[in-house]
Amino acid sequence: MTTPVLSVRNLTVEIPTRAGLLKPVDGISYDIAAGEILGVVGESGAGKSMTGNAVIGLLDRPARIASGEIHVNGRRIDRLSRKELRRSRGKEIGMIFQDPLTSLNPLLTIGDQLTETISEHLDVSDGEAKARAIHALEEVGIPAARDRIDAYPHQFSGGMRQRVVIALALCAEPSLVIADEPTTALDVSVQAQITALLKRLCRERGMAVMLVTHDMGVIAETADRVAVMYAGRLAELGPVRDVITAPMHPYTDGLMQATPDASEGATRLRQIPGAMPRLGSLPPGCAFNPRCPYTQDRCCQDPPPTRDVTDGRAACWFPLTEHAAIPA
Amino acid sequence: MPLDQNADPLVSIRGLTRIFDVSKPLLNRIVERLPKRLLTAVSDVSFDVPERTTYALVGESGSGKSTIGKMVVGLLNPSEGEVEIEGINLASETDPDKIEQVRSDIQMIFQDPYASLNPRWRVRDIITEPVRIRGGETDGLAEKLLEQVGLSAVDAIKFPHEFSGGQRQRICVARALASEPKLIVADEPTSALDVSVQAQVLNLMSDLKDEFGLTYILISHDLTVVRHMADRIGVLYLGRLVEEASPDALFTDPKHPYTQMLIEAAPRMDGFGREIVPPEGEIPDPISPPPGCAYHPRCPIAVERCSQERPQLEWKGQSRVACFLAE
Amino acid sequence: MTDKTSDLPQPAAVQRPSRFKELWEADLVYNLRRSPVALVSLIVTLILILAAVLAPLIAPTNPFDPASLNLMNGFSPPGVPNAFTGETFLMGTDDQGRDVFSTILYGMRISLFVGVSAVIFAMVLGITLGLIAGYVGGWIETIIMRIADVQLTFPSILVAMLITGVAKGFTPPAYRDEVAIFVLILAIGLSDWVQFARVVRGATLVEKNKEYVQAARLIGRSGGGIMLRHILPNVLSPVLVIATISLALAIIAEATLSFLGVGAPPTQPSLGTLIRIGQGFLFSGEWWILFFPAVTLLGLALAVNLLGDWLRDALNPRLR
Numbered sequence: 001m002t003t004p005v006l007s008v009r010n011l012t013v014e015i016p017t018r019a020g021l022l023k024p025v026d027g028i029s030y031d032i033a034a035g036e037i038l039g040v041v042g043e044s045g046a047g048k049s050m051t052g053n054a055v056i057g058l059l060d061r062p063a064r065i066a067s068g069e070i071h072v073n074g075r076r077i078d079r080l081s082r083k084e085l086r087r088s089r090g091k092e093i094g095m096i097f098q099d100p101l102t103s104l105n106p107l108l109t110i111g112d113q114l115t116e117t118i119s120e121h122l123d124v125s126d127g128e129a130k131a132r133a134i135h136a137l138e139e140v141g142i143p144a145a146r147d148r149i150d151a152y153p154h155q156f157s158g159g160m161r162q163r164v165v166i167a168l169a170l171c172a173e174p175s176l177v178i179a180d181e182p183t184t185a186l187d188v189s190v191q192a193q194i195t196a197l198l199k200r201l202c203r204e205r206g207m208a209v210m211l212v213t214h215d216m217g218v219i220a221e222t223a224d225r226v227a228v229m230y231a232g233r234l235a236e237l238g239p240v241r242d243v244i245t246a247p248m249h250p251y252t253d254g255l256m257q258a259t260p261d262a263s264e265g266a267t268r269l270r271q272i273p274g275a276m277p278r279l280g281s282l283p284p285g286c287a288f289n290p291r292c293p294y295t296q297d298r299c300c301q302d303p304p305p306t307r308d309v310t311d312g313r314a315a316c317w318f319p320l321t322e323h324a325a326i327p328a
Numbered sequence: 329m330p331l332d333q334n335a336d337p338l339v340s341i342r343g344l345t346r347i348f349d350v351s352k353p354l355l356n357r358i359v360e361r362l363p364k365r366l367l368t369a370v371s372d373v374s375f376d377v378p379e380r381t382t383y384a385l386v387g388e389s390g391s392g393k394s395t396i397g398k399m400v401v402g403l404l405n406p407s408e409g410e411v412e413i414e415g416i417n418l419a420s421e422t423d424p425d426k427i428e429q430v431r432s433d434i435q436m437i438f439q440d441p442y443a444s445l446n447p448r449w450r451v452r453d454i455i456t457e458p459v460r461i462r463g464g465e466t467d468g469l470a471e472k473l474l475e476q477v478g479l480s481a482v483d484a485i486k487f488p489h490e491f492s493g494g495q496r497q498r499i500c501v502a503r504a505l506a507s508e509p510k511l512i513v514a515d516e517p518t519s520a521l522d523v524s525v526q527a528q529v530l531n532l533m534s535d536l537k538d539e540f541g542l543t544y545i546l547i548s549h550d551l552t553v554v555r556h557m558a559d560r561i562g563v564l565y566l567g568r569l570v571e572e573a574s575p576d577a578l579f580t581d582p583k584h585p586y587t588q589m590l591i592e593a594a595p596r597m598d599g600f601g602r603e604i605v606p607p608e609g610e611i612p613d614p615i616s617p618p619p620g621c622a623y624h625p626r627c628p629i630a631v632e633r634c635s636q637e638r639p640q641l642e643w644k645g646q647s648r649v650a651c652f653l654a655e
Numbered sequence: 656m657t658d659k660t661s662d663l664p665q666p667a668a669v670q671r672p673s674r675f676k677e678l679w680e681a682d683l684v685y686n687l688r689r690s691p692v693a694l695v696s697l698i699v700t701l702i703l704i705l706a707a708v709l710a711p712l713i714a715p716t717n718p719f720d721p722a723s724l725n726l727m728n729g730f731s732p733p734g735v736p737n738a739f740t741g742e743t744f745l746m747g748t749d750d751q752g753r754d755v756f757s758t759i760l761y762g763m764r765i766s767l768f769v770g771v772s773a774v775i776f777a778m779v780l781g782i783t784l785g786l787i788a789g790y791v792g793g794w795i796e797t798i799i800m801r802i803a804d805v806q807l808t809f810p811s812i813l814v815a816m817l818i819t820g821v822a823k824g825f826t827p828p829a830y831r832d833e834v835a836i837f838v839l840i841l842a843i844g845l846s847d848w849v850q851f852a853r854v855v856r857g858a859t860l861v862e863k864n865k866e867y868v869q870a871a872r873l874i875g876r877s878g879g880g881i882m883l884r885h886i887l888p889n890v891l892s893p894v895l896v897i898a899t900i901s902l903a904l905a906i907i908a909e910a911t912l913s914f915l916g917v918g919a920p921p922t923q924p925s926l927g928t929l930i931r932i933g934q935g936f937l938f939s940g941e942w943w944i945l946f947f948p949a950v951t952l953l954g955l956a957l958a959v960n961l962l963g964d965w966l967r968d969a970l971n972p973r974l975r
Contacts, residue, residue, distance in 0.1 A: 018685065043522035044493075159610045187388035188549070192593035193606040214522065217595025221602050241600050258527035260552040261597050269556060271531055272524035275492040401873055428875075436873055444866035448888035454867075458874040507874065 003074045004031035005208035011068035022279040024050045026232040027306045032208040039223030040212045047232040048212045052178045057085040091121040094169030098181035100161035104153040111149035121172035136167040159190035180212045228252045231287035236314040248314035250292045337376035343409035346370040369395040371567040382544040384554040387564035393547045397513045435504035439516035441496035445488040452484035458507040473502040494525035513545045566622040573647035583654040585627045686969040693965035699958040707763040714757035728752035747943040765925035770906040776844030781851020786882045789859025803849045811846035818842035819917045832920040858890035892970045899963030903956045926952045
């Protein structure tokens with residue numbers, strides 16, 4: 001078996017607070033292979049963005065990686081010094097943020113920002129860096145890239161700006177890209193353009209992509225595999241088609257049912273009762289047990305093991321396929 | 329325009345237009361010799377909302393949907409055209425009793441549940457404010473409403489920060505119900521919420537509609553959300569209605585190319601590996617919209633005429649469409 | 656599913672912690688407990704305020720009662736028995752035999768009274784104008800904020816001197832001493848309202864676009880009602896920070912004015928007046944007449960200022 005581009009093992013992030021130790025990410029393991037898009041889905045507070053930030057070493061203090069290992073291309077990176085980490089960020093790992101406006105420096109032309117990143121990570125001449133910058137812009141579909149390279153971010157529309165952000169994340173040719181809600185701030189029509197672009201680049205370059213989003217529809221259309229997170233833990237991991245059509249974790253199931261679908265008429269939406277518990281007051285046992293329609297005694301006592309949530313497995317004592325007959 | 333199929337709509341909107349002055353300050357304009365910059369956010373929008381129905385306004389950013397909502401509730405004055413609620417035009421009515429009557433019949437639910445509740449007030453005071461201000465009786469009102477929206481009576485003494493986003497939105501719904509309104513304008517009521525909580529709030533809203541005989545104007549950027557709630561959907565593009573139809577008609581047989589694009593581009597749960605041809609271009613600058621049909625630069629079927637002449641919204645069967653090429 | 660009450664069953668009513676425990680655990684108090692500097696400043700400030708308030712009870716003598724003064728006690732060094740009377744004074748005495756410790760306690764009363772009153776005056780004025788400017792906008796805002804801009808171009812001590820001077824010109828000489836304190840309050844307050852107005856206007860501009868304000872407009876609340884009931888409570892925390900730092904500045908401003916001779920009259924000497932009096936004896940060896948009032952002023956201003964700094968950090972959510 002070839003080495004996966006990203007391999008996360010038992011990653012736990014802790015935040016010490018007055019109320020005690022919070023674990024926004026609790027024992028998560030997954031791999032992403034080259035050319036694969038892993039969707040990480042969950043509601044706000046599920047820890048999906050925190051996972052991405054932990055991988056690139058951008059955790060804000062006092063959050064810290066408490067245990068676990070992160071390997072990129074077989075090299076362990078969670079123990080690297082800040083300097084080494086900064087070098088591998090950008091070169092090995094590219095990052096695409098939600099808000100294209102704040103992820104570009106408004107005072108520099110996009111050409112400057114691109115060439116700076118390129119020269120920092122690749123050993124090329126200034127002219128070569130500029131040529132690469134123009135190429136990067138062309139590749140993300142910015143028309144007249146040669147002329148627009150001297151423009152400032154505010155001269156671009158929202159969708160074009162997100163393309164520039166993608167060009168910036170990809171210009172040093174990283175093997176792993178973490179995209180944190182890359183389309184959430186965009187309109188539907190532009191969202192379709194950006195997801196199509198991401199898919200094409202992933203395929204052409206054989207990059208590994210970690211796509212963090214709350215939108216199941218975007219995951220279904222874009223991702224190859226999906227990791228469902230709930231309250232900092234992995235609920236379910238598997239190929240996207242399996243997870244969406246035959247979810248094993250009751251939370252995944254509820255999430256699917258609650259998502260309004262264009263192909264259905266005016267039916268009443270299935271709802272998951274309650275809300276995700278705050279990290280400081282997780283219930284004992286499975287974190288989903290107060291909202292789960294299938295809760296049994298065991299769910300309220302022991303947390304289901306998250307350690308061996310691998311493809312096609314769910315962190316659930318009573319996965320749905322085994323008792324699918326129980327009516328809601 | 330024969331809009332009056334139902335004789336007596338609760339809300340009747342005719343030729344509604346709103347122009348914003350987005351010029352720089354006067355001094356800058358004189359020094360820099362800039363012309364005045366006017367943004368037409370809403371342009372000649374007309375529709376009716378019959379009592380006890382849900383009318384949905386759908387559009388992307390810059391479509392003017394929120395501006396229409398604010399004009400309906402009276403937070404903004406129209407530049408042209410009128411909003412009539414129960415036959416009364418708030419902008420021109422002079423009888424204070426009638427104005428008061430209509431005002432208490434309209435309520436609004438906002439998008440951001442974190443900004444729409446005063447953080448320094450207790451929930452009871454927030455919910456009963458619309459009644460208190462008119463000198464009404466408020467004993468036990470907050471508790472009753474809290475239970476009606478699925479919270480508990482003891483929550484009345486708490487502060488907003490003790491609630492999650494979904495619970496706050498329920499409090500907003502309770503406040504909107506307090507003055508026993510007939511019409512509630514909901515501006516993206518669930519777009520700040522998580523999927524599972526969104527379903528709760530949408531279901532709550534449809535239950536309350538049946539229970540209290542409410543009329544909704546639902547504003548959203550998300551066609552799929554709207555499909556579950558609306559009796560009629562109006563699709564907006566750059567401040568104009570481009571299509572209006574019932575949800576089934578709109579989804580099974582969208583007539584305007586823009587509507588078709590919106591439906592096609594929306595991500596689907598069953599769209600595994602779906603490769604769509606991504607839509608062309610982006611929404612143009614509303615300060616200088618394209619001539620003719622505003623959608624023509626992005627439209628795959630546009631013809632010469634589309635760039636010269638603006639299509640009017642016309643009846644095509646049970647729908648209204650603004651497109652020369654619509655069947 | 657038909658049930659509407661879909662939220663989690665509420666856990667059985669938890670016992671609310673006692674009032675004291677709640678206060679002890681409150682964020683601000685917790686923050687204070689963990690900041691030694693702030694804690695010391697708070698204690699110093701409280702001791703000084705308490706000492707000033709209770710001056711008549713604590714002070715060994717009443718320095719303003721001519722009957723209790725003995726000129727023979729003049730120029731007693733601190734802690735050394737007087738050569739003529741054998742009395743000992745903790746901080747020595749001045750030329751007229753007044754106990755410096757007592758004059759400091761009484762002087763602090765004046766300083767604090769002027770400082771606190773001036774800040775309250777500036778606060779009320781600044782908040783009112785700031786709220787109106789921010790909420791109403793238009794030309795009213797332009798006028799208020801331009802006045803503020805103009806005032807900011809003058810050093811505030813100059814503004815205060817100007818006001819004091821003008822006020823003195825209008826008061827008959829017989830009443831000058833009586834009104835001097837209030838002129839001082841007016842002068843310092845008027846030179847200080849600008850920062851309150853600016854901060855409140857800024858915060859109001861943010862709050863007024865929030866949806867809860869729109870909701871209040873929608874139900875027909877008047878502009879005044881919205882400003883007072885909705886916006887004001889939400890803009891108070893930055894005001895609190897400025898008020899604390901302003902207090903330190905106001906105390907210093909008062910001392911400066913008094914030192915320059917345009918502030919508190921010699922019949923009601925504040926810390927500034929005492930420093931001015933003491934300054935005359937500095938080079939003749941009676942250092943204590945200047946030294947102790949000056950150190951007290953320094954301690955008071957520093958403690959209040961540090962408290963304000965800490966409060967700013969504690970109330971700023973971004974720094975937490």
